[in-house]
Amino acid sequence: MKNYGEALKANRERKGYTQLGLAKATGLKQQMISWWEAGKGLPNIDFCVKLADFYGITLDELVGRDNK
Numbered sequence: 001m002k003n004y005g006e007a008l009k010a011n012r013e014r015k016g017y018t019q020l021g022l023a024k025a026t027g028l029k030q031q032m033i034s035w036w037e038a039g040k041g042l043p044n045i046d047f048c049v050k051l052a053d054f055y056g057i058t059l060d061e062l063v064g065r066d067n068k
């Protein structure tokens with residue numbers, strides 16, 4: 001499993017968003033996105049659900065969890 005920051009960044013990049021573009025599209029703050037991706041903090045569950053819904057993926061996929 002990747003660390004959470006790497007997984008959040010990989011999902012953002014896979015969808016073709018910059019941090020600023022994602023912030024504008026979701027209403028999240030770019031500074032928060034940067035903080036999470038740098039591994040300096042973790043988003044709360046509400047933000048995780050918002051991002052997973054925005055990307056159309058599961059929470060497991062959002063954080064890079066592979067349950068195999």
